[in-house]
Amino acid sequence: MELKRVVVTGLGALTPVGNTVSEYWNGLTNGVSGAAPITRFDASKFKTQFACEVKGYEAENYFERKEARKMDPFTQFAMVVADEAVKDARLIEDNVDLDRIGVIWGSGIGGLRTFQEECVNFANGGGIPRFNPFFIPKMIADISAGHISIKYGFRGPNFVTVSACASATNALIDSFNYIRLGMADVVVSGGSEAAVTEAGIGGFNALKALSERNDSPETASRPFDKDRDGFVLGEGAGAIILEEYEHAKRRGAKIYAEIIGGGMSADAHHITAPHPEGLGAFNVMKNALRDANIKPEDVDYINVHGTSTPLGDVGEVKAIQRVFGDHAYNMNISSTKSMTGHLLGAAGAIESIASILAIQNNVIPPTINHFNDDEAFDPRLNLTFNKAQEREVKIALSNTFGFGGHNTSVVFRQLND
Structure with a gap:
């Protein structure tokens, strides 16, 4: 069976x-940090008091009040970027x-804020079970895909992948496979997360996973820096329209890039710690290159998982x-999490968008907040520190890894037809 080609014909971002x-790409290429003190709640008693929140987002600018109340923020974010x-x-x-x-x-994670609020309300109500009738439909992770399909009447394959921080890239790989196997012409793919809540910050603090650099939030996410001390929690969403190539050509669609492979x-090894020698990361990149039928030397840019944790970056x-x-030593490598923070299940979506736009614009977004070299990293590597770099990008690879040891890589190529 001859596999169909798959291209990217639409993008959406809320970061x-x-x-x-366009705002997202401008922020990345100008090295803007999205980290600041938390505004969603009083974080003064938490070990970490900052995060990378979406700025200036008001639900009423996108939804009717009644409609917004039926959706957790993670679903709202999904709807905004899908639109x-x-x-x-032009679907x-x-x-x-x-x-x-x-x-x-x-x-x-799905509707963490909804789950937290309903449980708190139950406890404060003396144990009387008075739950919001939309509690379950707001909370469950799959509801985001359901809302998108209902809005537009999309009746093809419909589900949500949940693999911690690898979730959105798993969704992209599944979408890619459904199209190249002929099971769909177009798939709206991506990911969304809204975990900047008391439970989110407190839970990751308990794991000792978050940076606690409260005196300088904007410099807290510093992948590959000697003084990195954990990731910065982010929120938002990214959407990518994947489409069968001939279908896109017939309707004269704008094509950003071609997706040519995915690895898993x-x-x-461990529920939260990465393999110290990066065994899973090694395997997933090899699998992605094999699936894309390209050689290692064909890759120009890697958007790494690069969370700014002591162990993860090294592996x-x-x-x-x-x-x-x-x-x-010939490639550019960068971690855009230095600017966006870690969007958990949405990370793979916005980082794939960054990789696609690097191909489109021949610009590598930087790894900001590099102050001190770490001898664990070979100085001959181009980790694109602090400033965007111009170079031709024909092929880009994006890595995302998740708790539980889940690893995903996806490969994009400049359309050469």
Whole structure:
């Protein structure tokens, strides 16, 4: 069976450094930090008092009040970016077959704020079970894909992947496979997360996973820096329209890039800690390159998982050097989490968008907040510190890894037809 080609025809973004795709890209290329003191709640008693929140977001600017009350913020974010992407791809105005359009989304946690609020209300009510009738539909992770399909009438494959921080990239890989196997013409894919809550911050603090640099939030996310002390929690969403190539050509769609491969693997090591030698990261990149049918030396840019944790950054770089050998010194490598923070299940979506736009614009977004070299990293590697760099980008790879040892990599290529 001949596999179909799959391209990117629409993008949508709502991030801590910009609330549209153009604003997001401008924030990345200018090295803007999205980290600041938390505004969602009083964080003064928490070990970490800052996060990368979406700025200036008001639900009433996008939804009717009654409609917004039925959706957790993670679903609202999904709807906002899906709308931008659907309009960007001209899906509705081109009158495509709605039975052949799917929605495959990703979220690592789902409606955490809704779950927290309902449990607190129950406890404060003396144990009397007076729950909001929308409690369950607001909380469950799959509801985001459901809302998107209902709004537009998309009747193709519809589900949500949950694999912690790898969720959105798993969704992209599933979408890619459904299209190239002929099971859909178009899939609205991506991920959303809204975990900047008391439970989110407190839970990750208990794991000792978050940076506690409260005196300088804007410099707290510092991947590969000697003084990195944990990740910065982020929120937001990203949407990517994947489409069968011939279908896109027939309707004259704008094509950003081609998706040519995806890889998955497991660390099989620890529930939260990455494999110290990056074994799962090594396997997933090898699997992605094999699926894309390209050689390591074909890759120009890697948008790394790069969370700014002491162990994670080291393991990923070890894996890159093992996969790419001497070519690792010819590539650009960067972590956009230095600016956006870690969007958990949505990370793979916005970082894939960054990789696609790097191909479109021949610009590598930087790894900001580098102050002190760490001898654990080979100085010959180009980790794109502090300032964006111009270079031709024909092929870009994006890594996302998650608690539980889930690893995903996806490969994008400049359309060369």
